[in-house]
Amino acid sequence: MFQQWRRRRLVKRVKPGDGRPLKRFRWWQQLNRGLMYLRADAAEGRVAEYAVDVGYLGDAQTGEVTARLYADGRLQAWSKTPVIFPVPGGTIEVATSVFGLKRCHFVDQAGTEHQLVPDPKSAEGRRARLERHHPVVSRWVGVVAVVLLVLGLTQVLLQLAEQLTAIPPIAEGIGAFHSPVQLPLWVTIALGVGAVVGSMERALRLRYHWLLDAAAS
Known part of the structure; x- marks a missing residue:
């Protein structure tokens, strides 16, 4: 029931587009823009080619990340993410993380998912x-x-375990935990940078795990 309510809420937040044309992808937009396509399919009842355009840096004023849905190169609808766009034969579901896309899939009426094709x-x-x-x-x-x-x-x-068990009531109850691994500052920084790079690479493949990738955020 919660999932159904959430889906209805994500559909309701969709706003109509003004028909403006889709801009071509430029080489300097590698880190701040995603562009994915859903091809026309007569068998599915889709006579138009759909494109989802996402700006990762967010709106200049609100900071909200926005997804825009184009049909045959014209803006049909838009919304902040996450969002569900109704299209013929199913829906297009879009969600983002701080590293890029974590979901951009067409879900047909049978519930089968198909990832959109990137530009x-x-x-x-x-x-x-x-x-x-x-x-x-x-x-x-x-x-x-x-x-x-x-x-x-x-x-x-x-x-985190070391900091939590340093709190006096917790330390008195279960004892203080001292990490067996004491790393130099530069190694700690390198691990943090490596985790960010790892999440960025996974975002390029629309891979996301609530624990692994969220921890790097």
Whole structure:
């Protein structure tokens, strides 16, 4: 019931577009823009090609990250994220994290999910091309990203446990915890940077885990 209520709320926040044309993706927008496509499909009842355009830096005044839905290159609807756009044959669900997209999928009426196709000039499109042309390299890059996140998360949890058990009532009840790993400052900073890089790489593939990626935020 909660999920149904949440979906209705995300649909209701959609506002109509003004028909303005979709701007081409430029090379300097690699870090601040995502552009994904859902091709026309007569079998699904979609006679138009849809595009989802997301600005990662947010609105200059409100700071809200906005997703815009285009049909055949014209602005049809828009909303702050997360959002669900109704389209023929299903819905397009869009959600973001601080590192980029974490979800941009078409969900048909049977509940089957299909990830939208990134613009080939975008960072997501370049990452998808690496996966197609060099799958082994792509897998290793993904493994390294997860390792960086796990190391960063472990360090955060150890520090958090040490700080919590330093509180007098807790220390008196269960004793103080001292991390067995004492790292130099530069290593701690490097682990933090590595976790951010790992989350950025995963965002390019629309991979998101509530614990791993949220901890790097």
